[in-house]
Amino acid sequence: MDTSAVLFERAKKVLPGGVNSPVRAYRAVGLNPRFIAKADGAYIWDVDGNRYIDYVCSWGPMILGHNHPLIREAVEKAVQDGLSFGASTAREVEIAELMIQMVPNIEMVRMVNSGTEAVMSALRLARGATGRDKIIKFEGCYHGHTDAMLVKAGSSAVSKEGSPSSAGVPANVAADTLVARYNDLQSVQQLFDQYPGQIACIIVEPVAANMGVVAPNPGFLEGLRAICDKEGALLIFDEVITGFRLAKGGAQEFFGVKADIVTFGKIIGGGMPVGAYAGSKELMEHIAPCGSVYQAGTLSGNPVAMAAGLAQLSYLNSHPEVYEVIASKAVQLANGMRQAVAETGANVRINQIGSLVAPFFTADSVESFTDATKSDLNKYAAYFMNMLEQGVYLAPAQFEAMFVSYAHTDADIENTILAAKNVLQKLVK
Numbered sequence: 129m130d131t132s133a134v135l136f137e138r139a140k141k142v143l144p145g146g147v148n149s150p151v152r153a154y155r156a157v158g159l160n161p162r163f164i165a166k167a168d169g170a171y172i173w174d175v176d177g178n179r180y181i182d183y184v185c186s187w188g189p190m191i192l193g194h195n196h197p198l199i200r201e202a203v204e205k206a207v208q209d210g211l212s213f214g215a216s217t218a219r220e221v222e223i224a225e226l227m228i229q230m231v232p233n234i235e236m237v238r239m240v241n242s243g244t245e246a247v248m249s250a251l252r253l254a255r256g257a258t259g260r261d262k263i264i265k266f267e268g269c270y271h272g273h274t275d276a277m278l279v280k281a282g283s284s285a286v287s288k289e290g291s292p293s294s295a296g297v298p299a300n301v302a303a304d305t306l307v308a309r310y311n312d313l314q315s316v317q318q319l320f321d322q323y324p325g326q327i328a329c330i331i332v333e334p335v336a337a338n339m340g341v342v343a344p345n346p347g348f349l350e351g352l353r354a355i356c357d358k359e360g361a362l363l364i365f366d367e368v369i370t371g372f373r374l375a376k377g378g379a380q381e382f383f384g385v386k387a388d389i390v391t392f393g394k395i396i397g398g399g400m401p402v403g404a405y406a407g408s409k410e411l412m413e414h415i416a417p418c419g420s421v422y423q424a425g426t427l428s429g430n431p432v433a434m435a436a437g438l439a440q441l442s443y444l445n446s447h448p449e450v451y452e453v454i455a456s457k458a459v460q461l462a463n464g465m466r467q468a469v470a471e472t473g474a475n476v477r478i479n480q481i482g483s484l485v486a487p488f489f490t491a492d493s494v495e496s497f498t499d500a501t502k503s504d505l506n507k508y509a510a511y512f513m514n515m516l517e518q519g520v521y522l523a524p525a526q527f528e529a530m531f532v533s534y535a536h537t538d539a540d541i542e543n544t545i546l547a548a549k550n551v552l553q554k555l556v557k
Contacts, residue, residue, distance in 0.1 A: 131175040132163045156525040157509040162516075167194035169535040172521060180521035181540050183485075185531040187523075188337075188369050189394040191450065191483075192440060193535025199398040199439045206435035214426045219434035226441050227396070227406065230372070232380045234390060236412035239404050239429040243368035243393030244272025246403035247331070249415075249423045250389045251276060253405070254329035254362045256421035257414045262323055264330045266310040268497025268527070270338035271331060271366050271391075279305040310336050311344060311495050313351040320359050329362040329389075330355070334379030337369040337529045339500040341479045341486035349385040356388070362411075368393030368403070369529070372444060374482040375451055382482070398436035450534050454483035457541055458532040461485055464545030472552040475504075485530040487511070487548075500527060510555055518547035 139146035224237040279290035336342040365387035371378040462480035489507040
């Protein structure tokens with residue numbers, strides 16, 4: 129019996145589309161979703177007992193692998209003292225102190241409950257601190273499902289105000305979100321020229337990891353910093369994916385570029401529901417109760433999430449070799465996949481930076497969202513299905529990243545490369 133199929137039929141009767149997050153529906157790959165029963169190390173098992181080498185890693189936070197004993201034990205201990213207090217705890221202070229120690233250019237942290245909430249709050253802070261309303265985001269960068277971020281470019285990409293990309297988003301909210309092209313500084317400057325003195329901030333994924341994996345071109349992030357300095361705007365790094373994954377200090381350390389505000393997500397909770405935003409003391413004290421920018425949350429700094437996050441970040445802080453190892457494994461994986469592409473003649477481009485990898489089913493280089501959309505989505509769907517059959521679990525959509533963890537072994541990487549070669553040979557016939 130296909131238990132996942134049975135569960136999906138039940139789920140469709142009680143959950144919209146049978147899922148609690150759209151990408152889980154597998155619609156982009158034309159399959160029914162696998163329902164996962166457990167995970168450990170580099171592997172996950174579905175409800176039918178099938179084991180997969182996992183490169184989703186709960187969309188990034190499982191840097192040390194699933195069910196790491198240090199994190200699990202920290203959670204088990206915390207649970208014994210209660211699940212939620214709606215009050216301050218020592219762990220909130222400890223994890224904030226550790227984050228400030230690890231991440232350059234931050235002096236204060238505010239805990240929230242998700243990356244989406246962190247971005248929403250950071251944007252409000254930027255507007256409150258600057259007294260300006262408009263913000264700039266980039267095509268293909270995802271910053272959660274808050275109204276201001278569910279916006280697509282106007283008809284001329286950079287000279288029109290944004291328009292909603294989702295039903296339910298008011299047009300007047302979308303109009304204050306301007307959309308530029310990733311890796312295109314001219315498109316950013318054009319918006320500042322068009323709206324002088326009106327733009328509060330630029331928000332960017334330092335590595336665009338929601339259009340596959342697209343690294344910043346040399347000078348791009350530095351150029352954003354320079355434009356913000358010149359125009360009196362703030363620079364927000366959305367590090368829900370890159371924070372504590374590219375390096376201990378995230379993208380600011382990795383690229384040597386300073387952000388004014390940094391947003392974090394589930395990585396700082398070891399996979400538990402959590403988020404945060406951080407910046408200088410001067411900037412963060414605009415937030416209530418110090419200042420007039422309001423933001424609150426009963427579950428912010430949840431004691432169980434704080435315990436999990438403190439365990440993971442403490443390990444990463446004391447074991448910096450983790451970053452060298454996971455990046456090396458990602459290089460091994462990317463190079464092996466490139467070799468498989470060369471041997472099979474498949475039209476596939478492999479992007480990799482740090483521990484992030486993504487295949488694109490196009491022969492052209494991928495440096496922007498426009499480039500990414502050239503990928504053959506049907507080919508990716510076939511690739512996903514066949515890799516799943518080979519025991520490799522990838523994101524069920526082209527525009528996502530593969531995440532390499534500390535738990536992936538050389539054998540896991542080599543088995544994945546072999547599976548990719550077998551699948552690509554099949555697809556090019």
